[in-house]
Amino acid sequence: MPLPSRAELDRLRWAPPPRPADERGHVESFFLKANDPRQPGRALWLKWTLRVPVGAPEAAVAEAWAIRFDGDRRAHQAAKETHHLAACSLAADRLALSIGAAELTPGRARGRVGAGASAIAFALEFDYDGQRPMYAFPRGWMYERGFPKSKLYTSCPATRLSGFIEGAGERWQVDAWPGMLGHNWGRTHAPRYHWAQCSLFTDAAPLVFEGYSGRIRVGRALSPWLTGAVVRVGDDEYPFHALTRLVNPSVRVSPYSWSFTARERGYQLRARVSAREDAFVGLRYENPDGSQSHCLNSKIADCEIELSKKTGVGWRPLARGAGRRSCAYEILTQDFEHAIPVLA
Numbered sequence: 056m057p058l059p060s061r062a063e064l065d066r067l068r069w070a071p072p073p074r075p076a077d078e079r080g081h082v083e084s085f086f087l088k089a090n091d092p093r094q095p096g097r098a099l100w101l102k103w104t105l106r107v108p109v110g111a112p113e114a115a116v117a118e119a120w121a122i123r124f125d126g127d128r129r130a131h132q133a134a135k136e137t138h139h140l141a142a143c144s145l146a147a148d149r150l151a152l153s154i155g156a157a158e159l160t161p162g163r164a165r166g167r168v169g170a171g172a173s174a175i176a177f178a179l180e181f182d183y184d185g186q187r188p189m190y191a192f193p194r195g196w197m198y199e200r201g202f203p204k205s206k207l208y209t210s211c212p213a214t215r216l217s218g219f220i221e222g223a224g225e226r227w228q229v230d231a232w233p234g235m236l237g238h239n240w241g242r243t244h245a246p247r248y249h250w251a252q253c254s255l256f257t258d259a260a261p262l263v264f265e266g267y268s269g270r271i272r273v274g275r276a277l278s279p280w281l282t283g284a285v286v287r288v289g290d291d292e293y294p295f296h297a298l299t300r301l302v303n304p305s306v307r308v309s310p311y312s313w314s315f316t317a318r319e320r321g322y323q324l325r326a327r328v329s330a331r332e333d334a335f336v337g338l339r340y341e342n343p344d345g346s347q348s349h350c351l352n353s354k355i356a357d358c359e360i361e362l363s364k365k366t367g368v369g370w371r372p373l374a375r376g377a378g379r380r381s382c383a384y385e386i387l388t389q390d391f392e393h394a395i396p397v398l399a
Contacts (some may be wrong), residue, residue: 056195061188062209064198065150065161066391068240069105077152080109080242080343085152087164087181089216089234090255091319095380096228096356096374097125100219101168101177103152103159105145109350117143117203120158120399121175122167122199122336123222126355126380132222133398134169142363142378165218172223179218184307186211189265189285203281204227204271205248207243212263212287213254235383243342244387245269246277249313251328252383256376263287264360264376266295266326268306268313280306282315288363288374293362297320310393311335311351311386323370328384337397340387348387351395357385 069081084104091097102120123132136155144153152159157166162183167176179264191207191210192198198206213357215231233255240290246276248269256262272278282303305316312329338350358378362368 056199058190058195059198061210064238065187065308067105067145067147068150068285069107070208072278077292077341078110078112078338081105081107081240082243082343084238085150085159087111087216087231087234088252089179090184090225090229090354090381091229091232092255092381096124096129096355097122097231098381098385099177099227100352100354100383100398101126101164102160103154103156103157105330106341115140117145117154119154119168120338121177121222122352122354123220123227124334124336124353124355124398127335128233128236130223131336132173132175133174133336133338134175134222135399136168157214166305172242175222177218177220179216179220181211181214181234183214183236186214187230187264188212189292190285191265191267191283191285191296193294193298203241204243205239205245205269206251207237207239209235209237209252209265211236212252213261233381243344244340245271246310246348246387246389248385248387249328250311250383250385251356251358253291253376253378253381256378260374261289262374262376263328264317264358266338268303268308268315268319276305278306280308282306283304284317284323284326286324286360286374288362292307293322295322295324296336305399313384313386321365322373323365325363328356328358328382330384332394334380336394336399337394337399338391338399346389346390348389349391349393349397351386351393353384355380356382358384
């Protein structure tokens with residue numbers, strides 16, 4: 056089965072009832088992020104989410120999220136709204152979402168999340184038509200069938216955003232900030248994961264990195280870390296997500312860092328992502344079954360990657376990249392004994 060087209064994946068994967076599968080629950084998000092290339096440590100993140108409770112599709116809700124990251128002042132701002140679907144406009148055949156006052160269409164995001172002093176307003180445009188999507192999985196059936204339960208796809212891996220974002224009485228002008236538009240969906244959030252994406256590297260050729268390590272539920276236990284990644288250097292793409300290599304024993308995680316080494320088809324990727332504790336914002340994610348997870352969310356993390364090719368005498372470096380306070384890094388956990396303030 057070929058990989059789905061961009062038109063297929065740049066639309067909601069859930070449709071309103073009646074449909075028997077809806078009884079199993081569903082969660083789905085489109086999200087934008089961007090980093091200030093002139094002032095590292097400043098970033099924005101916007102998310103449009105659909106959440107369908109298990110056994111109660113008629114109780115589905117939509118959520119709008121926004122965060123302004125200000126790493127220099129260590130003063131991050133987050134806002135969230137929740138609406139019944141009747142108050143939202145969610146197109147089924149194209150990318151057109153309106154949740155409260157927050158709107159997302161191809162190449163444009165505008166509106167507001169929150170009210171009063173906590174509100175975050177934005178009006179942004181981004182390159183959409185010129186983007187080549189990035190697939191987290193190697194086979195088309197993985198986007199259509201039950202495994203994996205959580206799907207991940209990036210519509211715009213290396214776009215540029217322009218416009219403004221405003222909150223706490225301050226307006227930031229967004230002038231060609233590097234960013235991305237992503238899409239994920241599934242029956243529930245994975246119990247644990249680390250995910251990162253970066254397209255703003257210091258002193259590197261055009262480079263994009265996206266990777267993940269997740270643990271899924273197998274009966275009453277959790278699987279080992281299942282890991283995949285894709286690196287794009289210019290127009291050349293190097294995938295590290297073969298099914299036979301998903302279980303990766305090199306994965307190392309600590310409270311605020313994650314690293315791994317992956318090898319595939321004669322290439323090697325070494326990746327390390329980390330952030331200071333004060334670079335995160337805690338978010339409360341509701342699952343369709345009523346349980347809860349915490350997302351430790353940073354868009355100002357550090358990352359280091361090295362891509363190498365195997366030769367007769369070892370590994371020859373092809374590309375290196377260091378992202379300084381420019382990497383998206385999310386840690387999902389059901390262990391709430393962490394030190395990150397939960398702001399939304």
